[in-house]
Amino acid sequence: MLRKFSFLAAGCLAAFLLTPLLSHAASTPTITISANGTITIAIGSIGGPDGAAIAKIVQSDLALSGFFSFANANGASMVVSGGSSGGSLQGKVTGHSGDNILLHSYEGDARAKAHAFANDIIETLTGVKGMAGSKIAFIATRTGHKELYTADYDGSNVRQMTQDANISVAPSLSPDGRHIAYTSYLKGYADIYTIDLASGARNRIVKFPGTNSGAAYSPDGSRIACTVSRDGNPELYVVDASGGSARRLTHTPGVESSPTWSPDGGEIIYSSDDGGSPQLYRISASGGSGRRIPTGHNYCTKPNWSPDGKKVAFNIREGGSFQVAILDLDGGGVRVVTGGDEARDPVWGPDSRHLLFTQGGSLMLLDMQTSRKASILSGLGSVSEPTWTR
């Protein structure tokens, strides 16, 4: 009986997810999924002065998503086309019989319009949250100092946010991409600041005696988890997004660092060396005691919880080299996903499929499904500590 119910539920869910697709079509579009699991799509022409540039960005976004392969219009089940005029993009995806699978208009600069269109294509055709519209932030040393930068997820549209000639580190983008919390030594101590990206307003929000660092926004953006040492030892704290209502979570003689939130905001995974070497622990966001998560590695730092809640990426030290590993929270399995040059500070994309991390001073984008790896930034000096919107 139970089995029958869950089968029915799955059927309903599938029908539910497919509805937006089918509802567009006079006749059901034939979507050809190729042997390697990708959707074959053609990039047709996009008219208008910035049309060619937009088409190029859309194709790059679809390629990076990992869901698509490309063919000419005859060999593809769908064609991307559109027209751009007066700052507005009319984006379209048509099926074989000329039926519209997606038709929507987008505003903004060419890059913003292209990313938004590409993200709609990905989400409409796969039902999965896309990363094409997402933003990243990171630290880079181009000026000779560690300064804070933002960019689109593909490394384009780079903006330098701080010009302090000081030390800016440990950024965390709010999930909606409107704020950045990060650590600066402007006052000589490590304090946590927030920047409102629209206005540029900066506030020092956590400035207890000692070191305040490692900010991580909660999934709803209302709270920030961080490390605070005012009690005589680095401990995990949760403050509200403006720095108030500080509450201490941990009580150990060790170093707690790098909190990361569960998607529902109820739990936090972090690193602590209370047991000797740094290990991963899990604690309720409202307090209690941390439970150690076995990983089989004896140096585990900088955990990052995937937006779908299923996996945790973290840093390990193996044979003196720092690499990135993934913990499967359901099965408990751990696999190392990088090799060669030291890889650090992994962070999940909004699709829970791609990882960003630094390797050899540059920023790498790794597709966990295809193992395809691409360097997305260069020329900014040494890049570190990436953060990603969700």
Place this chain on the structure above:
Amino acid sequence: MKTSLQLVTRAALCGVLVLSLDACSLFHKKKQYTGVSDSDMVGGTPLPERQEGLSFMGADVDRSRFSPVHFGFDSVTVEAGETGKLNEVASYLKHSDKQLIIAGFTDERGTAEYNRGLGERRAQAVRSYLLEKGASSEHIQTTSFGAEMPAASGHDEAAWAKNRRAEFGVTK
């Protein structure tokens, strides 16, 4: 333009999400502030309030008066061989009302954020030793720069050993 059916579907999905989110937040609200209060301690001595405008890198701070104390890899233990330097600092503090800032540092290896915590833990380990020797906690602040500002620029054990350290700044 998306069809109305699609919009309805999306709205329905949103409705389900909103309902479940509400249920979650109601549940969490009850628990949210029943955690540990922020004045709770584990036997440590809390740091005093910072003196506004005073910082380790400031021009009014002498950073060369005392020698740095060094640490082993991933260690916060004050080695027996380093205690002579610390005893000197402790006896100075007993007869002075100057402010002391202890800055912790790490070598370049490892995760940047963990290293900031480790550097702070080193500074605090040095502070605990000084408190045990009778120094007043009222005059001591700690800070950590992690792997920033290395004392030696090399990428070998000789440089790393010099960089795993705590330095002292005394107000002039």
